[in-house]
Amino acid sequence: MTPASQLDSTDPLADFRNRFVHSSDDADLIYLDGNSLGRQPTAVHQVLSQVVDHDWGERLIRGWNEGWLDISGSVGDLIGELLGAQPGEVILAENTSTCLYKTAVAALRSHPQRATVLTDSENFPSDIQILRSACDSAGSGHRVKVVDTSSASDPTSALLDALDDSTALVSLSHVSYKTGWRWNLKEINDAAAKVDAQVLWDFSHSVGAVPIDVQSDGVTLAVGCTYKYLNGGPGAPAFIYVRSDQDDLANPITGWFGTADPFSFDASSPPASGIERFLTGTPHVVSAALIKPGVEMLLEARMERVYEKSVSLSQRFIELCDEHLSPLGFEVRSPRDPENRGSHVALFHPDAQAVGLALINEKSVIPDFRPPDLLRFGFAPLYTSFTDVDLTVSRIMEAVEDGGVDRWRNENPLVP
16 A cells, blocks of 8 residues: 555645644644535635625625625535536525425426425435425425435435336435435436436535536536535535526525515515526625635636545545454445445444544544444545545554543533
8 A cells, every 4th residue: 555645745636735724732633524514724714804804894785786795696606617517507595404495395396296205215314304394395295205225235226216207306415424325416317307307416415525517417406515525614505506497496485585676675576587596585695705715726626636536535544444443343334436435434333422532532533423333534635635544544443442432432422
């Protein structure tokens, strides 16, 4: 195996690491939870000063005519570049759950003769809850059918076996939040198109980490968060992608910013003609502005290079786990084939939560835990090094061998 130091010295993305904030008080920290919350870009400080001190502090309400009104669309277009979308097809709105609800209800109302929403058991639990709410709102008879893919050797076949002409909508997380399983966008979209069903994707665990080309992959609807691999900050607004030919889809939560003329203050104003119709209330100006630095870095780095490094980091981690951690009771639960995997790797251990707490509190490694027995290690290629990977495996071994599991077995933090 090539030494990590050699790989880091020739890494074309290595310089991006210094464009993120690293705490001087915890210089040894290895952060492998970017699949939940990305690191803060250093450029955020300048953006925050601009939007808070200058735009708000000095320009006050004049800021609406100096960029605030356009920020949902301008940042949306930047994200659209990562997705291969056309200008005007992506917009920032509320959180991911609300965006998913809006697009799901819109899709269901466009297929009133069909009743079934198809998803899988490995989808994010909140997404399944939102889909059920969408069914309640779309009209009587709609239901969510959850295909059990938890133990399927071929999740794609299991899902497609359940797809038929009663399906109105298929809704999936492009990358599974637990295992990192990655669906083939084109394969699912093509299969759904054959039975005239819509597909709504959640890109939260894939955008900024794996390649997405909505045009070539036939994606018509998608949502996603911006605080994971896009490094937009905690609670940053989510985005909606609606392909421009889907003009029959209507926002089910109408509000003034989604109308053709918000400042006519006319309750009868018709909806906006483009993606702006999926807006509802006032844009999240400050948090929207903070998303730009992370997206701009990814565009500068180029997604093909980001993905190449993602695969290299995760493959190295898997190989080291097989060699050093399997004898200690760990098991890789993510797909081995990088074509079927996102940018995080899930490890099984019967005391996974205790191992994770020992790593965080004693070994300066931050992964995260998903009940009942999985640890997730997220590899954000812009700031994760190959040395981080090697040191993480060594520190996991130390945490188990020096009794860290016993010391943290009975702890249960609010946020795992």
